[in-house]
Amino acid sequence: MRIPGFIIPIFIAVALTGGYFLRTAFTQPTTSVIHADQSGKMSVFVVDGLKCGGTASFFSSLYDSIPGIYGITTYATEHKAVFNYEPELISQDSIKAVMEATIFFNDGTSGQVFKCLSVE
Amino acid sequence: MTTVKNRHIRYSVSIIILGLVVYLALGFGARTFEAYCPFGGAESLWGLFTTGNFSCTLGPLNLSLMIALIGLVVISKKSFCGWACPIGFLGELFGKAGKAAWKKRPKVPRRANAWIKIMRYVVLVAALYFTYRTGELILRGYDPFFLIFSGFGHGSIGMISVIVLSLTAIGALLIPMFFCRYLCPLGAVFDPFSKLGLIKVIRNEESCTACGTCGDSCPHDIPVQTYQKVRHRDCTNCLECIDACPDKGTLQLRAGL
Numbered sequence: 001m002r003i004p005g006f007i008i009p010i011f012i013a014v015a016l017t018g019g020y021f022l023r024t025a026f027t028q029p030t031t032s033v034i035h036a037d038q039s040g041k042m043s044v045f046v047v048d049g050l051k052c053g054g055t056a057s058f059f060s061s062l063y064d065s066i067p068g069i070y071g072i073t074t075y076a077t078e079h080k081a082v083f084n085y086e087p088e089l090i091s092q093d094s095i096k097a098v099m100e101a102t103i104f105f106n107d108g109t110s111g112q113v114f115k116c117l118s119v120e
Numbered sequence: 121m122t123t124v125k126n127r128h129i130r131y132s133v134s135i136i137i138l139g140l141v142v143y144l145a146l147g148f149g150a151r152t153f154e155a156y157c158p159f160g161g162a163e164s165l166w167g168l169f170t171t172g173n174f175s176c177t178l179g180p181l182n183l184s185l186m187i188a189l190i191g192l193v194v195i196s197k198k199s200f201c202g203w204a205c206p207i208g209f210l211g212e213l214f215g216k217a218g219k220a221a222w223k224k225r226p227k228v229p230r231r232a233n234a235w236i237k238i239m240r241y242v243v244l245v246a247a248l249y250f251t252y253r254t255g256e257l258i259l260r261g262y263d264p265f266f267l268i269f270s271g272f273g274h275g276s277i278g279m280i281s282v283i284v285l286s287l288t289a290i291g292a293l294l295i296p297m298f299f300c301r302y303l304c305p306l307g308a309v310f311d312p313f314s315k316l317g318l319i320k321v322i323r324n325e326e327s328c329t330a331c332g333t334c335g336d337s338c339p340h341d342i343p344v345q346t347y348q349k350v351r352h353r354d355c356t357n358c359l360e361c362i363d364a365c366p367d368k369g370t371l372q373l374r375a376g377l
Binding site (some may be wrong): 011015024052053 | 126129149152158167168173176177179191192196200204326359362373
């Protein structure tokens, strides 16, 4: 069967669109930290600065000793962090304050690494 | 009357894709441009199987695009490479500039060409090994796609990255599709599937005069005039051979085994 040349970009467009929508089937977290095997309130924070495995691990570590956080799952490419927390112990504003706090690095520099863009 | 050549359509598609990648690289999209790199799909596999997580900046979109593009390769060979890949497009433009500057540019001998192509498998193995070993995209500093669109961003390795990109650009001026032919790991991933490609260029042996114009026009130096069905793994269905053939209808794009 003879095929006109303009069919090729149509196939490419279909493949790229299909690949784009197929991504939901492969959604896996970048990091997943569980502090307590309990289920509390779930909130999704969209975080500027959460962009790779390294920043996701660092982000999660900020909450290692914060009471009321049961677990954090990050999705770096989506810039999202899903918090499982106890709202009676820690509020959304407090979670936000922890991530937006100034970080002091070992080399003597300091600055804000993460910024909460929204909470879903 | 001017006829619309396949090349005009192809370049239009390539310019649109290049524009989209630049748009993403400038930070306008919801994701970084790297999230759309299909080779990231191959790099993410080890992390997914061993830890259930994506490594570094990789995400589900890398993997889903790679799977979708493998499907595309089975249908229409490496058409993504010839029609949509921004690095392939830039490489082709450099190749044309090189040809304009050096009309009698020597060709790489066919046997040597075949041997040097093994380099892309070496690059593939190295890229996967170091990514799996470290969990980081450690070859970013050597990756033209990352270096160009990130503007030598985080992950580039200073002067070494500049030298690697410069050598790639010089190579592209001297040898058409230099990076795609010899160094592209995504091309190596596509290779086994490309042979299966259902849509390919077919040559009518009765009307063909074996003038060799098609082979000369092929950016990958495939001797099209020697094939009845162009099953060659490097064929990107760019259709330059069909545009160049003086006997219209001798080369046709057809579907079938």
